[in-house]
Amino acid sequence: MSEQQKNSYPKPKLVPVPSTNIIPERDVDKRPILECRHLGIDFGGLTAVDDFNMAIGRTEIAGLIGPNGAGKTTVFNLLTKVYQPTRGTVMIDGRDTAGKTTIQVSHMGVARTFQNIRLFGNLTVEDNVKAGLHEHTKYSALSGIFRLPSYWRKEREAHERALELLSIFDMQDMAGYQAGSLPYGAQRRLEIVRALATNPSLLLLDEPAAGMNPSETAELMNNIRKIRDTFQIAIMLIEHDMNLVMGVCEGICVLNFGRIIAKGTPDDIQANPAVIEAYLGRQKEA
Amino acid sequence: MKKIRLSKTNRINFATFGAVILAYAVFQFMSGTGMLSSTIRGQLVPICAYVTMALSLNLTVGVLGELSLGHAGFMSVGAFAGAVAAAALPIDSDPLRLAASMVIAALAAAAAGTLVGIPVLRLNGDYLAIVTLAFGQIIKSIMENLYIGIDARGLHFSFLENRIIFRDGGRMLLNGAMGVNGIAKISSFTAGFVLVMLVLAVIFNLVDSRAGRAIMALRDNRIAAESVGIPVTKYKLMAFVISAAMAGAAGALFALGQNTITANKFDFNTSILILVFVVLGGQGNMWGSILAATFLTVLPETRAMRGLADYRMLVYAVVLILVMLATNNPTIQDFINTRFRRKKKKGGAAK
Numbered sequence: 001m002s003e004q005q006k007n008s009y010p011k012p013k014l015v016p017v018p019s020t021n022i023i024p025e026r027d028v029d030k031r032p033i034l035e036c037r038h039l040g041i042d043f044g045g046l047t048a049v050d051d052f053n054m055a056i057g058r059t060e061i062a063g064l065i066g067p068n069g070a071g072k073t074t075v076f077n078l079l080t081k082v083y084q085p086t087r088g089t090v091m092i093d094g095r096d097t098a099g100k101t102t103i104q105v106s107h108m109g110v111a112r113t114f115q116n117i118r119l120f121g122n123l124t125v126e127d128n129v130k131a132g133l134h135e136h137t138k139y140s141a142l143s144g145i146f147r148l149p150s151y152w153r154k155e156r157e158a159h160e161r162a163l164e165l166l167s168i169f170d171m172q173d174m175a176g177y178q179a180g181s182l183p184y185g186a187q188r189r190l191e192i193v194r195a196l197a198t199n200p201s202l203l204l205l206d207e208p209a210a211g212m213n214p215s216e217t218a219e220l221m222n223n224i225r226k227i228r229d230t231f232q233i234a235i236m237l238i239e240h241d242m243n244l245v246m247g248v249c250e251g252i253c254v255l256n257f258g259r260i261i262a263k264g265t266p267d268d269i270q271a272n273p274a275v276i277e278a279y280l281g282r283q284k285e286a
Numbered sequence: 287m288k289k290i291r292l293s294k295t296n297r298i299n300f301a302t303f304g305a306v307i308l309a310y311a312v313f314q315f316m317s318g319t320g321m322l323s324s325t326i327r328g329q330l331v332p333i334c335a336y337v338t339m340a341l342s343l344n345l346t347v348g349v350l351g352e353l354s355l356g357h358a359g360f361m362s363v364g365a366f367a368g369a370v371a372a373a374a375l376p377i378d379s380d381p382l383r384l385a386a387s388m389v390i391a392a393l394a395a396a397a398a399g400t401l402v403g404i405p406v407l408r409l410n411g412d413y414l415a416i417v418t419l420a421f422g423q424i425i426k427s428i429m430e431n432l433y434i435g436i437d438a439r440g441l442h443f444s445f446l447e448n449r450i451i452f453r454d455g456g457r458m459l460l461n462g463a464m465g466v467n468g469i470a471k472i473s474s475f476t477a478g479f480v481l482v483m484l485v486l487a488v489i490f491n492l493v494d495s496r497a498g499r500a501i502m503a504l505r506d507n508r509i510a511a512e513s514v515g516i517p518v519t520k521y522k523l524m525a526f527v528i529s530a531a532m533a534g535a536a537g538a539l540f541a542l543g544q545n546t547i548t549a550n551k552f553d554f555n556t557s558i559l560i561l562v563f564v565v566l567g568g569q570g571n572m573w574g575s576i577l578a579a580t581f582l583t584v585l586p587e588t589r590a591m592r593g594l595a596d597y598r599m600l601v602y603a604v605v606l607i608l609v610m611l612a613t614n615n616p617t618i619q620d621f622i623n624t625r626f627r628r629k630k631k632k633g634g635a636a637k
Contacts, residue, residue, distance in 0.1 A: 103517055
C-alpha cells in the first residue's frame with residue numbers, strides 16, 4: 001500500500017464516547033452500532049477474553065488486531081453469540097443481546113464471515129446468496145411446494161437481488177457454479193456477499209485477506225471501502241495483514257492475551273509502545 | 287470449476303418424471319397383456335410403496351443430511367392408521383376411500399414425526415441415528431399392544447390387553463400382535479404411481495424453494511446457516527415431518543394392498559432395507575432411489591434369486607459396505623470422474 005493511496009482516504013479524528021470508547025467524529029451524534037461493556041468469557045479456568053470495552057460508529061471501519069491466540073475470533077464469536085459471554089454486555093444498536101441466539105443476533109443486523117471459510121459448499125453461488133436473503137424473501141414452504149404466485153414473485157426478487165449483490169465483486173457470471181468448487185479468493189468474496197445479503201448494519205470480517213496475494217488484498221481494501229460507502233454500514237475486521245489494517249481501518253483495537261492493550265487511529269497504534277512490545281517483544285536496555 | 291447450469295437440475299427432474307411415467311405405462315401394458323408373472327404383478331403395489339419410502343428417507347438423509355434408522359416406524363404408523371381408517375371410513379368409492387386413508391395415514395405419521403422430531407432433532411449425527419433406531423422399536427412395541435375395535439358407537443381403543451366390549455355387531459380392526467386381518471385390497475398400481483409422482487413433485491419443489499435452500503444450507507454448514515439467520519431447528523423439523531408424512535402415506539398404500547399386516551413387518555430390517563435403497567441409489571439422488579428400490583424389491587422375487595432369499599440381509603450388508611468403501615475411495619472416484627465425466631472440468635479449488 002503506497003503512501004499516496006493511504007492519504008487519499010482521510011482518517012477522521014476519533015472522539016471519546018462514554019467511558020473508554022472511541023468512535024469516528026462523524027458518527028458521534030448517532031448511537032454506536034456496537035457497544036461492548038466489560039465483555040469477558042472463561043473456558044473452564046482459562047480466561048479467553050476479559051474486560052473488553054469497545055464501541056463502533058455507524059459507518060466506521062474498525063480493526064481488531066493482535067498476536068495469534070489473543071482472542072480475536074473469540075470476540076467475534078461472543079458478538080454473534082456462538083459463545084455466550086461469562087461477563088459483560090453486548091449492545092447492538094442500543095439493544096442488549098443478553099440471552100439472544102446466533103439467529104436472533106443475525107436478525108438484529110450482525111453478519112459475519114469465517115476465518116476457515118464456511119460456505120454452503122454443495123449449493124450454487126447464487127443459492128448461497130439466496131440463503132443469505134432468507135429473512136428478506138419471505139414466503140411459506142407451502143407456496144414453495146405448490147408454486148403459488150408468491151413463490152414466483154419472491155424468487156424473481158431474490159434472483160435479481162442475488163445477482164445485484166454478486167456484481168459488487170463482479171461475480172454475477174459465477175452464479176451457476178458450485179460454491180465449493182470456487183477458487184479460494186472467490187470463496188472468501190462469496191462469503192462477504194452472503195453476509196451482505198442479510199442486510200446487516202454491522203459486518204464482521206474474520207481475516208478477509210488470508211491467503212490472498214498483494215494485488216488481491218489491494219482490491220479487497222477498495223471493496224471494503226466501497227461496501228461501507230454504498231451500504232452505509234459499520235465493518236469490523238480481524239486481519240494480520242498490516243497494510244490492509246492500517247490502510248482501511250479508522251479505529252483499531254489491539255488485543256493481547258484476551259485484554260485490550262491499545263485503542264486509537266492507525267497512527268496512534270503504530271506509535272504505541274505497548275503494541276510494538278506485544279508484536280515484537282520488549283527491547284533490551286542498551 | 288464445476289458448473290451447475292441452472293437448467294440442469296430441472297432437466298434431471300423432468301427426466302425422472304418422464305421415466306416414472308414411462309415405467310408405469312410399460313408395467314401397466316405388460317400387466318394388461320399378461321406378460322408379467324403373477325408374483326411380479328403382486329409386487330407392483332409394494333414397489334410403489336418402497337419407492338415412496340426410499341424417496342422419503344432420501345429427503346432426510348440426502349437433503350437434510352441426518353441419518354434415520356427408524357424410518358419403518360413411520361411406515362408402520364401409516365400402515366396401521368391407513369388400514370384402520372379404510373375399514374372404518376363410510377366411503378363407498380374405493381379410490382376415494384384409499385385417498386382418504388392415505389391422507390389420514392400421512393397425518394398420523396406426521397404427528398409421530400413431530401413428536402419424535404422435537405426432542406430428537408436437537409441431537410446430531412450418531413445420537414440422532416441411535417434415537418431413531420429406538421423409535422422404530424418403540425413403535426413396533428406399541429403397535430403389537432394396541433387394540434382398536436369399531437361398533438355402532440364409534441371407535442374403541444385398548445392398550446396392552448383387549449378389553450373392548452362390543453355392542454351390536456362390533457368388530458376388531460387392529461388386534462394387537464395379530465395385526466389387521468381381512469384388509470380389503472383397495473390399493474392399486476395406479477394409486478401407487480400417483481403417490482410416487484406426488485412425492486417426487488413435493489420433494490423437487492421443496493428443494494428448489496426458500497425452505498429447501500434453508501434445509502440444504504444447514505446440512506452443508508450449520509454454523510454458517512445460523513449466522514445468516516436461518517432458524518435451524520424449524521427447518522430440520524419441517525424436513526423430518528414431511529419425510530415422515532410421506533412414509534405414512536407409503537405405509538397406507540402398502541397395507542391396503544395386503545390381506546394381513548402385523549407390526550413385525552415394519553422392524554429394524556425394513557428400516558435398514560430402505561436405507562440400503564437410499565445409499566445404493568445415491569444420497570440426494572432421487573432417481574437413484576427409485577431405481578434401487580424397484581430392483582431390490584423385484585430381484586428377491588425372481589425365480590433365479592429365490593434360493594438366495596435367506597441370505598438377503600447378508601447380501602445387503604455386504605453391498606452396503608462395498609458401496610461405502612467405493613464412494614469414499616479416491617482412486618475409484620478419480621476413475622469414475624475421468625471415465626464418465628470427461629466433459630466436466632475438474633474442481634480446481636486451490637487450498
